[in-house]
Amino acid sequence: MRSEGRRAPDVDVRVLDPKVPAATVDGYRDTLAHVVPDITDFFNPAWTNRIRLVIDPGYTDGPAAAGDGVITVSAGYARTHPRDLDVVTHEVTHLVQAYSPGTYGDRWHWVEGVADYARYRFGRDNAACGWSIARYERGSALTDGYRATARFLAWAVEAGGDGIVQDLDAALRKGTYGDEFWAARTGDDIAALWSRYVRASVTGWRPV
Ligand SMILES: [Zn+2]
Incomplete structure (x- = not known):
């Protein structure tokens, strides 16, 4: 029920x-x-x-x-x-x-990354069409959006706790998001976190 x-x-x-x-x-x-x-x-x-x-x-x-x-x-x-x-x-x-339309300006990669994170986490049958965030694309950047950013978010949940994506989403909706969000949540700024994520990925980390 x-x-x-x-x-x-x-x-x-x-x-x-x-x-x-x-x-x-x-x-x-x-x-x-x-x-x-x-x-x-x-x-x-x-x-x-x-x-x-x-x-x-x-x-x-x-x-x-x-x-x-x-x-x-x-x-x-x-x-x-x-x-x-x-x-x-x-x-x-x-x-x-x-989100307010302004969010799609310099934060569009979060907008698209969160949407693909939702697809990864809640999608009903991503495998049917071969959609996945399993593979790390060398040279990908946080600001690529879509799967590149979604994959980082899947890692960030491990680094910063479940709830970090909801808090990111809420901050984007309220219009209060700034990159200091990441340091406040994890102790590392966004550039340091991305470096940690890349290191983890090239040494074999994969989302479950
Ligand atoms: Zn989209």
Whole structure:
């Protein structure tokens, strides 16, 4: 039984391309029903839980996007990547983040890193499409965002304690985030932490 705060999301789906397989659309819906309670509990329980999902042949800037309560998945991407259902896990995290638009400026790598961390931690079937943060890419940088930053966050949880990603997310939402966050939480500034992370990675550390 679901306790209070574990509500299934209210998802309104619009498919604007009849060539997108119904199984993929159903897969997005099932994925959202499965992951949204976990993601909202973890990051932002006050979030509205209302989502409009649009599969749009007119969206061609990338696989998907999210904003103003709407997840837009490129119909072309849906047709060519029918097993990547957790693309909506990443996107719904952006809705739950509810950061102010300014956060996407010089903090965009945290925005995208947190969304991919959520996909890593709560994704329903990342393996189905070969999505993973297991591999360390040599030469990757914290400011690369996406999986590079998500992988650092997975390590930072070990270094700074479970709760560090929630606190980062909360600070980003409140607009109070600064890089001093890391020294306050771990005793090391962000550059020193990244160096520790790289050393750990090249000597075999991998996320579980
Ligand atoms: Zn994103």
